Amino acid sequence: MNANLAIEARGLSKYFGDLRAVSSLDLEVPRGKIYGFLGPNGSGKSTTIRMLCGLLTPTEGDATVLGTVIPGNSKALRPKIGYMTQKFSLFGDMSVFENLQFISEIYSYPAKDRSTRIGELLLKYDLRDQRDQLAGTMSGGQKQRLALACAVLHHPELLLLDEPTSAVDPQSRRDFWSNLFRLAESGTTIMVSTHYMDEAERCHRLAILDRGVKVADGTPQQLQASTGMHIVEVVGEDPYAAQAALIDVPEIVSVTQLGVRLRVLIPISVSDPTSLVLQALAQHRVSAAAEVTHATLEDVFVAVTLKSAERVT
């Protein structure tokens, strides 16, 4: 066990009957870093997080979380982990303050410091106006702020956040992330699952899951550099026609439309991707410009999930 790792998973798997929700997952999450977890719906993100905090027992494999081996006695782990569930799981019929108070009580937060800590969190997570509002009546974003406040209340060493910003507006998301960075700076390890590419880009490291299999793992820069694809951006007057022209070219693995632009993924083995694209467009008499660009995380995502789809079929 490497002392610099908060989480080290070895061959972690979870089957639900015949369904392999997570297969042989190896993970290394460094301490004090923000580790992103990216993947389409049903790819096993929540299942992995649940296994890591001891909620689900792995079918195969194990993991060392903050020095404790999972599966095993996860009791010692509980006070060190803060978990924010994907679905709102606080008490809707209690006020924001009462929820925070309850959490402080069950984590045995020192009684004399409780109200200071709660006041601090209300301020930091911008919940002062909702202090006495029933949690169930709050907006989606407010609920998520409360959930995060509750998850960090007891100063956990490790934060597991399952899609913490799915209902948060862009401004609040920025604030939310600056909170995460502050926590990471103070030494908290954060594992966060997300669907947002801009969030994934902010992570120190990230893993991409697809159908329960880890298909990529590294820093965002590493991932972008190692897609194994040329990214050709096509700009033209008629993106639909361009898409129709390109979609059937055997070398082209994916065409994604972004407004008037198309992002075309072509394997690195093709030596001149630009002329390949231009030829195909000319054949269909579509006029458009094509140019090779850098991969974004979205391209990475598309590329790796495509590859794993080929492997499955």
Added chain:
Amino acid sequence: MNSLSRLFAIIKKEVRQLSRDRLTFGMVVGLPIMQILLFGYAINTDVRNLRTAIADQSATHLSRQFIAELAETQVVDIVSFVDTPNVLEAKLRKGDVSVGVLIPADFDRRVTDSARAAVQLLVDGSDPTILAVANQLSAMPLGFDTMVAGKPNAANIEVRPYYNPERRTPVNIVPGLMGVILTMTMMLFTAVAIVRERERGNLELLINTPVSSAELMIGKVVPYIVIGLIQIALILLVGWLLFDVPVRGSIVDLYIAAALFVAANLALGLFISTAVSTQFQAMQMTVFFLLPSILLSGFMFPFDGMPKLAQYIGEVLPNTHFIRLTRGIMLREASITELASELIFLAVFTTIAMIAAGLRFSKRLD
């Protein structure tokens, strides 16, 4: 130490949520009162004024005395005198009367002869209540025969209802009703308690905190024990105010028995809660346990009169034992030491159900 403060945190949370759930709160108070009124007023098994016809073929001083005594019981209301047994039967068949009394010509001689029935009681056997009443009548001092029972009664058999001399239903019903109401509310509340948290997602959060499953279970049960005891006070009060139901034994004994009984039902409810996955299933399971608790516990039908199989089932229901306790303490002035075996059953039942719930719960994290 921490464990205790976590327990208090859970209890505080439960009470807080309960006090905001107006429907449940209404059920706590409304259900017992509604039920006691329903059972006390509507379900009345002490039958009076059954329409009766008499064919007195002996017409002696003794037979007239017998008729007078019969009328005095107020159980029958003598509406007509007829001449022959045939007319009696016809009236019964037409539904003019529910009871026909046939006094044979040699009545005087039969009364002294224990081998032969002195009087024949023709009853409308299609109504079980009337049939039961007729069986009661057949135990009158003079001794007579009921056609239904078929066998002659020995003369001068006397059955005196000891503990409920006025034969008033509420006196019998209320001690048993306490058990039924508590079974219903306590089991339902807790059966729903954990499933609701599972459905709302609260459980996923709670499991991940330092709260242990024992703390969670006990914390959920404690507030309801208090509620159960409040319900008992309510039932006793209404029973006493409206129906004069006495508590002849010690009220402390009654409360000890009740606390154990409440705990048994809560534990069972918790167990149900860990075994089902939706609130609807929890309610169905509650009804599944509630029905035998009403029918086989001795609340509706005398326990000794039930078939053996039903008795075996009844014997494992907490309500059966609680009804024995309440009837004993409230009506027969028994002390709990005399009824210790019933208490022990309840204690054992609670322990087993609680452990089973705890085991199942920790397994259900998956």
